[in-house]
Amino acid sequence: MNFKTLLVGLMLPTLGFAQEFQLVPQELANPDNVPAPCHPVPHERQILWNETEFYAFFHYGMNTFTGLEWGFGNEAESRYAPKAMPNPEQWVTSVKAAGMNGGIAVVKHHDGFCLWPTATTTHSIAKAGNEYGRTANIPKLFAEASQKHGMKYGFYISPWDRNSAHYGKDTYVTEVFLKQCEELAEFGSDQFEMWFDGARGGDGYYGGEGGNRDIDPEIYYDVPNLRARVHRIAPNCVMWGVGGEARWIGNESGYAGEGNWAMTDYMSETVVREEGDINGWFWNPGESDAKATNNGWFWHKGETMKSAERLFQMYLETVGRNATLILNCPPDEYGVLPEQTVNELVKLGRMLHERLAVPVYGLDETTAATDYAKTAKIEVSETRTGGKYAAANLTDGDKETYWGVNDGQLGATITLTWDKPQTVRYLMMQEPIKLGQRIKDFKIEYSEDGDKWTELCPVMETTTVGYKRIIPLNGKTSESYGNGYKAKQLRITILDSRACPLLSNLSVY
Numbered sequence: 387m388n389f390k391t392l393l394v395g396l397m398l399p400t401l402g403f404a405q406e407f408q409l410v411p412q413e414l415a416n417p418d419n420v421p422a423p424c425h426p427v428p429h430e431r432q433i434l435w436n437e438t439e440f441y442a443f444f445h446y447g448m449n450t451f452t453g454l455e456w457g458f459g460n461e462a463e464s465r466y467a468p469k470a471m472p473n474p475e476q477w478v479t480s481v482k483a484a485g486m487n488g489g490i491a492v493v494k495h496h497d498g499f500c501l502w503p504t505a506t507t508t509h510s511i512a513k514a515g516n517e518y519g520r521t522a523n524i525p526k527l528f529a530e531a532s533q534k535h536g537m538k539y540g541f542y543i544s545p546w547d548r549n550s551a552h553y554g555k556d557t558y559v560t561e562v563f564l565k566q567c568e569e570l571a572e573f574g575s576d577q578f579e580m581w582f583d584g585a586r587g588g589d590g591y592y593g594g595e596g597g598n599r600d601i602d603p604e605i606y607y608d609v610p611n612l613r614a615r616v617h618r619i620a621p622n623c624v625m626w627g628v629g630g631e632a633r634w635i636g637n638e639s640g641y642a643g644e645g646n647w648a649m650t651d652y653m654s655e656t657v658v659r660e661e662g663d664i665n666g667w668f669w670n671p672g673e674s675d676a677k678a679t680n681n682g683w684f685w686h687k688g689e690t691m692k693s694a695e696r697l698f699q700m701y702l703e704t705v706g707r708n709a710t711l712i713l714n715c716p717p718d719e720y721g722v723l724p725e726q727t728v729n730e731l732v733k734l735g736r737m738l739h740e741r742l743a744v745p746v747y748g749l750d751e752t753t754a755a756t757d758y759a760k761t762a763k764i765e766v767s768e769t770r771t772g773g774k775y776a777a778a779n780l781t782d783g784d785k786e787t788y789w790g791v792n793d794g795q796l797g798a799t800i801t802l803t804w805d806k807p808q809t810v811r812y813l814m815m816q817e818p819i820k821l822g823q824r825i826k827d828f829k830i831e832y833s834e835d836g837d838k839w840t841e842l843c844p845v846m847e848t849t850t851v852g853y854k855r856i857i858p859l860n861g862k863t864s865e866s867y868g869n870g871y872k873a874k875q876l877r878i879t880i881l882d883s884r885a886c887p888l889l890s891n892l893s894v895y
């Protein structure tokens with residue numbers, strides 16, 4: 387029954403009680419039969435963050451000029467002297483051409499040098515070695531460029547500060563770190579992520595005192611206060627790492643586990659980072675940080691780029707496995723992304739567009755991969771009652787609508803049929819994660835003639851889906867763009883799920 391309102395009331399005029407009764411309008415608790423959430427579920431800001439999918443990391447700062455990866459904290463401010471006016475707008479437009487949706491700029495690394503004129507320390511661009519350095523307020527320019535080009539943005543601020551005399555004492559947290567985070571939040575209330583690396587102290591300059599300062603990051607940085615103070619200014623800013631709202635994927639090589647849950651159990655070192663935890667009690671989705679270059683996080687002379695094909699593989703193994711990918715593209719001493727970086731990023735953008743129909747700035751729809759799911763006849767084993775969960779929702783391009791089955795069912799099949807066989811290489815699926823991550827086992831089969839079925843990628847772990855799963859149908863992420871399979875039919879069988887399975891999108895390329 388699907389009545390919006392039940393009018394409850396007994397009319398007993400014949401017994402003379404009419405004046406005793408009222409019509410009581412009563413809302414049905416769940417008129418549309420909306421599935422119950424399967425806990426834990428993400429916060430709204432975590433859903434928005436997930437939708438950013440693929441974004442850049444820009445490691446730039448004192449190390450770009452000293453040739454170091456980890457400055458000690460004693461570098462003279464004058465050594466920061468860009469050879470031209472740094473141009474964050476060029477960073478933003480270059481990564482937009484690669485199909486990225488935003489970026490995070492490193493504005494303070496472990497050396498403590500701040501790329502904005504902070505009130506908390508003199509170790510900043512205020513004392514830079516030249517006019518370019520002193521005038522280019524990097525977070526300000528980066529936020530403005532991102533807003534101008536419709537890109538999401540955020541900042542990396544190292545909690546570990548090898549320059550500060552306060553580091554290791556309470557005053558560092560109250561007078562330096564939290565205030566710096568607030569200063570950064572003020573560069574834009576619409577920022578999407580603040581990045582805190584995991585470094586937890588060690589040796590450093592520490593205002594000249596030197597020595598070792600070790601802290602316990604779970605207590606020292608006053609995370610509840612940190613979160614509250616940043617969210618007051620930038621409510622959708624996901625606090626990464628020590629902030630507890632998104633997790634490190636456990637490696638810096640650009641891959642997530644084939645099966646990957648957005649949940650983890652707790653925030654300690656024993657967290658299963660690459661795969662997450664099916665029984666995890668809090669939503670802590672994975673982000674993979676990886677380098678587009680071959681050596682450092684910062685640009686150093688002789689640095690080279692990975693090939694676009696290798697970067698495409700990383701994309702499949704991160705975005706395609708329910709993680710986000712933050713790909714490091716370091717600006718050079720001129721404050722721009724070097725030409726070879728820009729060229730490779732353009733190639734990557736084309737690949738993503740032509741193979742997976744990723745929207746890429748500057749490329750129009752005519753060159754995008756064809757989504758064969760849109761022209762298939764789609765049959766499902768069951769459709770959830772309630773009138774809102776039809777299979778058509780799988781291909782309507784609307785992230786809010788979804789198909790699903792009834793409560794109590796933990797499996798289902800979806801069969802796509804084409805008039806003529808189509809050459810297919812990738813399957814993309816998405817769960818409506820606001821209702822929790824549910825699917826835990828599935829298989830994919832195809833039929834060339836509509837009669838004989840063959841299982842695809844049987845050795846690949848086809849377990850989780852989550853926010854997004856992209857399966858190369860030949861089972862290989864490294865040589866995914868092969869000849870493809872001629873399919874008259876493609877069948878996805880969901881074998882097991884934590885609660886009735888739901889899917890918001892399904893594409894076949």
Ligand code: FUL
Pocket residue numbers: 455583584585675683
């Ligand atoms: C790590 C840092 O120690 C590296 O220098 C780099 O910034 C990387 C992304 O995070 O924790």
